[in-house]
Amino acid sequence: MNRLTITTELVRAVIADQFPQWAALPIRPVASSGWDNFTFHLGDDMSIRLPSAARYEPQVAKEQKWLPRLAPHLPVPISAPIAMGIPSAAYPYYWSVMRWLPGxxxxxxxxxxxxxxxxxxxxxxxxxxxxxxxxxxxxxxxxxxxxxxxxxxxxxxxxxxxxxxxxxxxxxxxxxxxxxxxxxxxxxxxxxxxxxxxxxxxxxxxxxxxxxxxxxxxxxxxxxxxxxxxxxxxxxxxxxxxxxxxxxxxxxxxxxxxxxxxxxxxxxxxxxxxxxxxxxxxxxxxxxxxx
Structure with a gap:
């Protein structure tokens, strides 16, 4: 399996292209990303999650659909989708903008x-x-x-x-x-x-x-x-x-x-x-x- 290499510069480019309202916000990698996704801070209140390989891309639409339905029933906050990015010349998969959760x-x-x-x-x-x-x-x-x-x-x-x-x-x-x-x-x-x-x-x-x-x-x-x-x-x-x-x-x-x-x-x-x-x-x- 080939995992992508995703840089802060690439993330900044796809944000500017698809969500220009957030283009001025600072972007930086989180302290520790998982294997399935690369995760970056977007300002202080949001995060960007980009699948590292094609096999992880289906998770994006699933989270976008189901997490808002699960959240009201749970005793603590869970990942909250804000927007979904689409494939482009710069990055080939669907990806997510999520609410940043403290802790x-x-x-x-x-x-x-x-x-x-x-x-x-x-x-x-x-x-x-x-x-x-x-x-x-x-x-x-x-x-x-x-x-x-x-x-x-x-x-x-x-x-x-x-x-x-x-x-x-x-x-x-x-x-x-x-x-x-x-x-x-x-x-x-x-x-x-x-x-x-x-x-x-x-x-x-x-x-x-x-x-x-x-x-x-x-x-x-x-x-x-x-x-x-x-x-x-x-x-x-x-x-x-x-x-x-x-x-x-x-x-x-x-x-x-x-x-x-x-x-x-x-x-x-x-x-x-x-x-x-x-x-x-x-x-x-x-x-x-x-x-």
Missing amino acids: ASADQAAPENQSNIARDLARFLTALQSIPNQGGPQPGPQNFYRGGLLKTYDDDVRRCLNMLKGRFNTAHITDIWDTACATHWESPPVWVHGDIAPSNFLIAEDRLAAVIDFGGCGVGDPACDLVIAWTYFAGDAQRVFRETVNMNADTWARAKGWAIWKALLVTCDKGGDTEHLNHLLIEMSATSKKL
Whole structure:
């Protein structure tokens, strides 16, 4: 996959071309962009999000359509579209102008009371799951099957496990994966965020302040949204999150499967080291009697 190179000068040019009313506002990169999009500040109150590759472009129209419908039902602010840019000679994809939301991303903050955030985030997910979802986006390639069947990634997981033989207890990881794939969401489909990661929720004064980046959202199985139990929360915060989100054992088993898939992807395909996978396995082992 070829990711674009996007500069401040390019962003300034497309703003001037398509939204001249904002051309005089300062533009600068955010401190940390994600993988799917390049993000820039537009003045003090807005942000610009440009997909980094063609596979991420469908997320733009989805967020533009659905986020205004979800927002009134949720306990904290979420990403709010203001305008949508169109493909041009300077930049080939649809893109978004969003409202800038205050707060520090969880991966850059050090909260004193993680349990408050765990409770807030669990309540947010419960509220999201309760929103009517008729006509909502189904799991598929556009959201990497979040909310869909884990079995979609079975070949990828087994390929990675084969690469890691001798470095990890791959039999144990295979058991986690097989257990996850053997279960299914038996209830009606619900809204899922799709990428509840520390970089995608904001914190202020040790409370959840906002949730952002709904590019992976869809309607389906909420197990994918529970991965944060191991990738961010620890100790009592894990317990609070688990009890407040109130899911059954099979759903937690699938959540482990989603966590394993992502950790293997990072380790095998994105050139990452093994630290993330090691941490995940340690956390899962420590909480195996609870989740």
